[in-house]
Amino acid sequence: MPVMKFYLGTLTADQLLAAAGDPAETKQPGRACETEFFLGEWQLGHGEKQAAIGNLRKAESTCPRTYLQYRGAVEELNRLELAMGPAKGN
Numbered sequence: 844m845p846v847m848k849f850y851l852g853t854l855t856a857d858q859l860l861a862a863a864g865d866p867a868e869t870k871q872p873g874r875a876c877e878t879e880f881f882l883g884e885w886q887l888g889h890g891e892k893q894a895a896i897g898n899l900r901k902a903e904s905t906c907p908r909t910y911l912q913y914r915g916a917v918e919e920l921n922r923l924e925l926a927m928g929p930a931k932g933n
Contacts, residue, residue, distance in 0.1 A: 845858075850885065859882060862878075875905060880899065880916050882898045902915075903920060
C-alpha cells in the first residue's frame with residue numbers, strides 16, 4: 844500500500860522508504876527491495892535518471908532472485924547501460 848500512496852502523491856519518497864523499513868508495514872522479507880525498485884521506476888519516469896540508477900542497484904543487490912522486481916531491476920539497468928553507450932576509458 845505505501846507504494847500506491849507514493850504513486851498517488853500522498854507519500855514522499857522519504858516516507859515511502861521509511862514505511863518499507865517499518866515493522867508494521869513489513870509483511871514480507873522483500874518489502875524494502877520492492878520499494879527500491881518501484882521508487883527507481885518512478886524516478887526514471889520523472890527524469891531522475893541518476894537517482895533511479897541508485898535505487899535500481901539497491902533493488903538488484905537486495906531483492907531475492909526469485910522476485911519479479913529483481914529481474915526488472917537487472918533489465919532496467921541493462922537498458923540504461925545500453926542507452927548511455929560505452930563508459931569513458933573503455
